[in-house]
Amino acid sequence: MNDRGAAAEQRAADFIATQGLKLVARNWRCRFGEIDLIAKEGKTLIFIEVRARRHAQFGGAASSIQRSKQEKLIRTAQLYLQSISPVPPCRFDAICIDGDDLVWLKDCIQAD
Structure with missing residues (x-):
């Protein structure tokens, strides 16, 4: 990971x-990928994905969370959940940083 x-x-x-x-x-890692932050x-x-862009051009940080990335996050979270019991209610959030602006998108990724 770079300094930024x-x-x-x-x-x-x-x-x-x-x-x-x-x-x-x-930065919880497994064979499927990484989850930036896990919080309660x-x-x-x-499960929180953090995305940062210098500015919001070309859709900004939020638009960079493509469906393939969402699927990878879901698989990674499922493996994490296998290590805990009982499994609590869960959700996927994103924190998107465009320049100096920070936006918290709650429940923005849905596991089907």
Whole structure:
């Protein structure tokens, strides 16, 4: 990960802490991929994708989360969930940073 990516993830981690979420894991990796942040909000486990772009041109950070990336996140989360019991309610969020603007997209990726 480059310095800019690490800085974006740190900014996202700091942000979710101010929103009352408890960070569970950072950069959780398995054979399917990586989940940037895993947090808890009450009893809900949240898998968070962090995306950063210098500016919002060409759709910005949110549009960079293509369907293939979403599927990879879902498979990775499913493997993570196999390691815990009982499985809590879950959701997928994204924190998108375009320049200085940070947007938290809650429940933006749906596992079918």
